[in-house]
Amino acid sequence: MTVIDVQRLQKSYGDHAAVRDVSFSVERGEIFGIIGRNGAGKTTTVECIEGLRRPDGGEVRVLGLDPADPAVRQRLGVQLQESQLPDRLRVREAMELFASFYDRPAPVDPLLARLGLAEHAEQQYKRLSGGQKQRLSIALSLVGSPEVAVLDELTTGLDPQARRETWRLIEDIRDHGVTVLLVTHFMDEAEQLCDRIAVIDQGRTVAIDTPSGLVRSVSSGVTVTFRPSAFLAPDALAAVPGVDSISSDDYAWTVTGRGNLAHEVSSALAARSVVPLSLNIVQADLESAFIALTDKES
Numbered sequence: 397m398t399v400i401d402v403q404r405l406q407k408s409y410g411d412h413a414a415v416r417d418v419s420f421s422v423e424r425g426e427i428f429g430i431i432g433r434n435g436a437g438k439t440t441t442v443e444c445i446e447g448l449r450r451p452d453g454g455e456v457r458v459l460g461l462d463p464a465d466p467a468v469r470q471r472l473g474v475q476l477q478e479s480q481l482p483d484r485l486r487v488r489e490a491m492e493l494f495a496s497f498y499d500r501p502a503p504v505d506p507l508l509a510r511l512g513l514a515e516h517a518e519q520q521y522k523r524l525s526g527g528q529k530q531r532l533s534i535a536l537s538l539v540g541s542p543e544v545a546v547l548d549e550l551t552t553g554l555d556p557q558a559r560r561e562t563w564r565l566i567e568d569i570r571d572h573g574v575t576v577l578l579v580t581h582f583m584d585e586a587e588q589l590c591d592r593i594a595v596i597d598q599g600r601t602v603a604i605d606t607p608s609g610l611v612r613s614v615s616s617g618v619t620v621t622f623r624p625s626a627f628l629a630p631d632a633l634a635a636v637p638g639v640d641s642i643s644s645d646d647y648a649w650t651v652t653g654r655g656n657l658a659h660e661v662s663s664a665l666a667a668r669s670v671v672p673l674s675l676n677i678v679q680a681d682l683e684s685a686f687i688a689l690t691d692k693e694s
């Protein structure tokens with residue numbers, strides 16, 4: 397079932413077209429990512445989904461409804477950006493305040509416990525660490541028992557351990573049946589968490605796929621470079637399984653391909669009693685795919 401449907405969305409600020417042509421749909425139970433460079437139009441897109449902005453063109457549906465429909469507010473959880481809470485508000489007070497906006501709020505204490513905030517329930521907002529504030533903002537987005545949660549720049553400013561804890565939380569949220577729309581700058585986060593990703597560039601969707609599908613769409617997977625310890629005939633590696641291209645100059649060989657390429661190349665070299673010196677193996681990842689997809693017009 398489609399939970400969020402965005403078709404040919406357009407939105408301008410004055411004469412600046414922030415979103416020119418964005419389309420994607422999010423299915424129930426997915427963690428769906430939106431990635432794009434600064435100013436690509438991610439936040440504008442998400443604000444149209446949240447009902448905070450009216451599109452100039454195209455169509456947005458959330459749970460089959462117009463995002464301006466008050467019923468959407470009850471079913472969509474939106475994460476607050478940092479420092480949108482008063483310093484002195486206590487964690488439990490913030491949760492109870494937000495719970496009062498919803499028809500069927502989640503019980504506050506179990507939710508705080510799930511997000512590791514139980515022992516901070518009486519703490520003032522200003523006394524929370526960055527990670528705790530982030531967890532509170534996620535808890536607040538879940539307090540209305542939403543079917544869909546929109547999380548924007550989730551782990552900015554968190555240390556590596558807090559980021560990983562936050563990732564586990566997001567997976568836990570999904571495992572509790574909530575569909576998650578995640579806006580992120582971090583490729584490792586998108587690669588780790590998202591079932592599918594829309595890449596937005598200059599106000600347009602340029603690709604939608606699984607993380608591995610995006611990587612496969614633009615790159616051949618693995619690049620192996622090395623310097624042979626002895627003469628190697630130009631066609632020596634041509635029959636190695638998984639090879640896409642081979643190039644060499646006076647100094648080094650570069651082999652691109654897929655699968656277990658490094659192992660296959662090493663075996664072929666060993667069979668010829670050649671040792672790969674200065675061996676370097678680069679595995680294509682989402683970051684390289686993202687750069688390839690968004691570099692074209694800049």
Ligand SMILES: Nc1ncnc2c1ncn2[C@@H]1O[C@H](COP(=O)(O)OP(=O)(O)OP(=O)(O)O)[C@@H](O)[C@H]1O
Binds near residue numbers: 414415432
């Ligand atoms: N309220 C506004 N008024 C005028 N221009 C805006 C406004 N909000 C955003 N923009 C411009 O619209 C474009 C898209 O902005 P948007 O915030 O949607 O991008 P983004 O992908 O979320 O960027 P970032 O990753 O930097 O948050 C940018 O050029 C931005 O400067």
